Amino acid sequence: MNQIVWKDSYKIGVDFIDKEHKQLFSTMNKLLKISESEEKSEWACREGVKYLRNHTTKHFEHEEEYMKSINYSEYEIHKRLHDNFRKYTLPALEAEMEMNEYSEDSVRHFLGVCIGWVVGHTQTEDQAIAGKTMSKWMDIPHEEEKDALEAAVIQLVKEIFHLEAQMISEQYAGEDFGKVVCCRFLYHGEKKEKWEVTLVFEDRLLLKVIRGILNAEYPRVDDMVLNVTRYLSRQFLERLRESFPSIDLMNLEKESLLTHEQLVNSFERSQPSCSLLFDTGEGYFAFCVAAGDSVRGKIASVVNPDNAMDAIKKYLAKGNKKEPETAEPLQRKKKILVVDDSEFMLARMVKMLSESYELIEATSSVSAIKKIAVNRPDLVILDYEMPVCDGRQALEMIRSDKDIADIPVIFLTGKGDRESVKNVMSLKPEGYLLKSMPDEDIKKNINGFFAKSKS
Missing domain, CATH: 1.20.120.50 (Hemerythrin-like)
Structure with a gap:
């Protein structure tokens, strides 16, 4: 009970x-x-x-x-x-x-x-x-705003959800980390400026929180879980408003529940000005804010007192919808993380591989490690020469973490000299390709890797 x-x-x-x-x-x-x-x-x-x-x-x-x-x-x-x-x-x-x-x-x-x-x-x-x-953050320098906001969110997660959070990305772009509930709130301030705030909860995080409140096992997200979450979220934002007067969440205008697909589509139209991803140890939580002109138009049905029950039923129905059965099961596209600091090279790889594979892009080794943590790829294609942390160091980090050490890595680089190749062979990459190779040869090698791993 x-x-x-x-x-x-x-x-x-x-x-x-x-x-x-x-x-x-x-x-x-x-x-x-x-x-x-x-x-x-x-x-x-x-x-x-x-x-x-x-x-x-x-x-x-x-x-x-x-x-x-x-x-x-x-x-x-x-x-x-x-x-x-x-x-x-x-x-x-x-x-x-x-x-x-x-x-x-x-x-x-x-x-x-x-x-x-x-x-x-x-x-x-x-x-x-x-x-x-909580501390009040007023008139803080622009470069310190994100650090202050990160600290405030971590403290609120501890106060309201009784969980210890750690930020793992300050550029969350809707990466898929499992089943989620997305609560979006549209506010306007005293000067009529608009603020759009989205809180993204991994299902298992919510179920942990609700179990703590109601002392009962919840195997899945249902209407009770959603309603408790909606109002915990409002309290979360009210406390944030008090600590950050510059985020003027004075009047709640609209509330929506988004599917993950709707969240990703909204990000594709316009990335939030602030989008932070946290790991609580019990599931992921994202905090996303868009202000002023970046606030988008209607992207989901509004939840209000007149339609809340029906809106929640429809939302749950979308989440529980089964894929239609087909004569042959659909094959999931293999996921490839392409890591290169060259925008030209990233564009080349997207053009070459996006039809056959699901691509994730990273422009640095640090960004790549963060993306691996929330969206595990089937293969990493890694550049050798990158600033701050090069490809060899990135592969060392991957191999030293037992949770991701088994992810296959292929180097794709302009460095073909014997010494560069020798330096990474001890880390056992699955291949070493040169950027000077024709596109069809690069793709043939990647296709061959997946064909070999399947057999």
Whole structure:
């Protein structure tokens, strides 16, 4: 049975507030129990929701009185969040349940939103009352912005998801790292400027987080997981806005759920101004921001209080859609990572190989290692001469990491002298080709490698 687990980390150190928070969790657990009971009645659900609403309203009033008594500097922001939840979010959810006669789906939607909002709010905004706040980043030099944002995201991942994150790429471009949920939010600031923020969660990360909140096994992403995720994401962005006033996420205009394909298509139209990829140890998480003119038009159906249940069902249906059966199974294209600091050479390889293979491009050895970590290729085609870290050093890094040491590497280089070839042979590359070779010979060698490895 689903039960929200009360943790000491939720405490803020103010006794009566902590007790009321614990009571809120207990009330939501009772509603969860009612919603999962085979004998549940509309009356029981209605009374449970009414009790939760009344308790929430009283708790907000008590918390606001306490904030005023200590002259809490962020009182107005905190109260605005309370007002938005009690005046808009809760009434919209209750109206939806009434309209659907307290159906199982509508009650699950109500609980998913409430759990996501209350847990996220308790872990972030309420912790701030007790002085557990994030640094505010104001008027920082441009070259330091990304470092500050990286630090803020890592801290928020720890606060909200209780995971230790490490940034592995500052140029995430939609690389496929498994099943994902993509939450996109469009905001406008006080001066009407637009901000588009996308949070990308690997499924296994979300399931780990939800298991921690509800103390239940979730084998796959469902409507409850999505609704909790949506409102945890909003809390995440609200805390980020407070720490980065320059990212003016004042008013939420639209919310969408994207498939991975839609995410990649949107990146192809315009890459976000900031796109960071993190490894949490329990799955990958990406944070992407586009501002001003780079914000794109409609790319997915909007999720709002009037259509949330249907929008989530459609989104889940897309993710669960099976490929049509064919007489012969479709063969996945082999994936090749081409590493070369020459744009001309990369373009040459794309023209030569893209019809037969899925290509990933990297312009440096460091970039190549990062891309291998999130999108493992079947073959690496590696240039020898590159600045900072050359091809031999890149191959040494690959061979020294047990997780990727077995990835085959073929050198494609302009260096054909005996000494250069000798220097890399001990690292056992699968081949050593020269750029001066005709395209058809290069492609023939690559095709031959895959044919040989298949047999």
